[in-house]
Amino acid sequence: MYLGNYLKGRQSREQSFHSTMTDRFTVAIFVLLVSCICRTLGQTCEGNCGGKLDLCSCHPTCTSLENCCKDYKEYCVEVLPYSGSIMGGTDFIVLNSTFNNRPEIICRFHDNIKTEGYVDENSRGHCISPLLYETGWVPLSISSDNGTTFNRVGAWLSVHTGKLDAKFKAILVNSTKWQYYATPKVSGNLEMTWNTSLVRAEKVNIELWGYRETGEPYTDIWLGEWAYLYSLVKDQPNSGSFSFLPKPAKNGFSSWELGSLRISPSVYPDGMWNVHAAWTEDHALAWHLEEKFRQNSTVWALDKCLAWDQLENKLPNFLREIIDCPCTLAQARADTGRFHTDYGCDIEKESVCTYHPGCVHCVRAIQASPMYAAGQQCCYDSTGAQVLTADSNGGSTPDRAHDWGSPPYKKPPRIPGQSHWVYDVLSFYYCCLWSDNCHYYFKHRPSSDCRQYQPPTSAVVFGDPHFITFDGVSYSFNGYGEYTLVTSFAKGLTIQGRTEPVNGTLKATQLTSVAMQETVSDVIEVRLLSDHNGLEVLQNQKTLLFSEQSWMDLHGVSLFSPTSSNVTVMFSSGAGVEVRLREGTMTTTVLLPEEFKDTTKGLLGIMNGDPKDDLTLNNGELVWNVTNPEEVFSFGAGWAISNQSALFTYDSKNLLDTYFYAPRHDISFIPVFSIPENPDDPLAIQASEICSGEGSQFCKYDILVGRSPTMGNATKMSFQSHISLEEDLKQVISCGWLSPPFNGKKEGTTYLQGAKVKLSCDEGFTLKGSSERVCQENGWWTGEETNCVALINIAGIVTGSVIGAAALILIITTIVLLSRKQKKKAARTEEAVTTEAF
DSSP: OHHHHHHHHHHHHHHTTGGGHHHHHHHHHHHHHHHHHHHHHTOOOTTTTTOBOSSSBOSTTHHHHTOBOTTHHHHBOOEESOEEETTOOOEEEETTOOOTTOSOOEEEETTTEEEEOEEOTTSOEEEEOOOOSOOEEEEEEEESSTTSOOOEEEEEEEEOGGGSOGGGSOEEETHHHHHHTTSTTOOSOEEEEOOGGGSOOSEEEEEEEEEEEESSTTSTTOEEEEEEEEEEEEEEEOOSEEEEOOOOOSTTGGGOOEEEEEEEETTSOTTOSSOSOEEOOOEEOGGGOOHHHHHOHHHHHHHHHHHHHHHHHHSOOOGGGSOOOOSBHHHHHHOTTTEEEOTTSOGGGTOOOTTSTTOSEEEEESSOOTTTOOEEEEEEOTTSBBOOTTTOTTSOOEESSOTTOOTTOSSTTSSTTHHHIIIIIHHHIIIIISSSOHHHHHHHSOOOOSTTOOOOEEEEEETTTEEEOTTSOEEEOOOOBEEEEEEETTTTEEEEEEEEEGGGTSSOEEEEEEEEEETTSOOEEEEEOTTSSSEEEEETTEEEOOSSOSEEEETTEEEEEEETTEEEEEETTSOEEEEEEETTEEEEEEEEOGGGTTOOBSTTOOOSSOGGGSSBOTTSOBOSOTTOHHHHHHHHHTTBOOTTTOOOOOOSHHHIIIIISSOSBOTTOOOOOSOOOOTTOTTHHHHHHHOOSTTHHHHHHHHHTSOOHHHHHHHHHHHHHHHHHHHHTSOOOBOOOOOOOTTEEEEOOOOBTTOEEEEEEOTTEEEESOSEEEBOTTSOBSSOOOEEEEOOOHHHHHHHHHHHHHHHHHHHHHHHHHHHHHHHHHHHHHHHHHHHHO
16 A cells, blocks of 8 residues: 555645755754764764764663664664565565655665665555575665665565575465476466455566576686566556466567566556565476477477586586485484574475475575585485485485575575575476486485484483583582673684572573684574463574564574574584573573594583593593582683674673673572482482482482473483484495395395395396395495396207207208219219210
């Protein structure tokens, strides 16, 4: 409605422009005068967002500290919604800023992408997000003086279409039909739907936009391009659905094989960039391809497949630099610092796994490879075994371009989604889905097995608080302060933890916040809300909301938070930090790849496989008696952080007084070191009922000292969860893929320790070598290489030889007889001639 009013009134506003110039000039002079006065007093946030001034603050913490400059919200803006599709078209409101007497505004993303916004009848500014070639937070600035100054600043979150919730995009009904259209037995009308609130207009246009990449791969002229192709329909009632009978595209547009449909208000000209709109996901444009495709899609696709095969032969080999897949589904789901669920094949959502038949779950490597920005995908069947392309068309496949893109984005092969489509998905359609020539595809996209995979090592902090180090040493440390959990100078990783007394008064503490950073990444903090009912996430001391998106790509780090009690932090090195909330208590698990070996220090120990040196003081001295709680307490206190190294946010008077302006370890706080044994304690019976087995001492401590059966039960669950994680991450031996013999077959597609593979030959062949091979602990198969040899038929050979010999004798006899006959005939003739002569 606001957008329609803006468009209808635009012409009249332009006509009255000159008559209002004097008033606007007066207002502008007044605003500049006030701004100058405020700036002189150091009290304006215009141009100072994120800073702390002498008399007030423009820093994100100013709201909770109640020291914001009066114009903080006017210039340091928030927007709603704060996120949208990478394709653009989202209409969002600029909160807490008023734009009186200003019909339009200009919204600038980064410093070079501008879209035209508008002001609604309530004087609220609206921006339209642009089509971008990157994901993550994009700097936003807004001008209300026709682009002279951009003095309001904020940020916009650009989201990969595959990670965007379905309610924010148009939907292709039966998307498989769209992408198989005109192949055998696929025809008829196609249908799409959308939420009408995504496009506020009475009538809409439905346009097809295409994507392609041009230029020499891996050069500076390699570019990605979105372009408007044509409109399917114009002035269509905005009913939320549309169906049509596809026809081959004209004017050469059928050469565009990848694209997306856009629904936009019909008041805009065809193909106008960056307007309010809803988009479908990008997809293979089978439905508009040329007539040759419709006549024989298999032949058409084979030609494309062969051309792709020739192209791949010329491109660099990226396979050598991608990470190996985890051996099992359990490992893949546990290694959260390096792998994350592939949204197209998710066991939690019971996905169909269209591109990986026979699989139940796939993961992708979170980080792209360093040089070629390639990706790794690993898929698993219902038994938890990795599926390989050498055994199945549904096997795990590496990607020349990572599906999620990679920094700095913007150019191939780092453009999120589209680069992957161009080099890895369309070719799969050519070779595997539109024709039966997968061997060409898998020649260039073979599964990576897991022989080189090294699972990460984990450590955990839980309860009030208890520690299990990377090398398995368990202890309790109830210090009150801020401490180093892990630091690795070699890798630039620092993880810090903050503790507070349980219930404010008891002589036990609990973890309430974890702050972390890797080299020059954003600083991430995850902390308990004041009511202990959720987790709060901060990026560089500013609160992040996960109300719209569960995944965020930040600088040098990614975040995943599907619920308010579950946050996973993933750094570029592959280090992962899981923070979970159980019954009001934080549990923090750190997972580090093999590359961190011998580089870590802190409360979680030295990751080197040697538990004896885990409790090492900051000065290098060892704690010799790890069973002495006072000595362990002294060890923990020694890892208190300093003001200079602190990564935490101090956005309340309590935090400033308790931690920032005070020693980071409260020496006056002496906890209870041992579990009290009092049979008359009313909680003793509950403690004995809840706590049993391995780790029961932690559970009992939290109940009898922390005075909370709920916390004790949460501690028990956290301990058991860690034990399960350790089990999932155990090193698994793989003997590697075993090929079937030529002219034979194999039974079994699991290649891990203890797995058996049976080998046999086709009819007419005999087996030489081992008929069964077993994967051994040393990573080698038992037995000998198997071959299938053609059978030798002795009886047949003898019979054939006899028959052959008899035939030969017969032939020779016949020749001899004929020869004799000819000689006799010749002798008679000679005799007759002689008689005549006489």
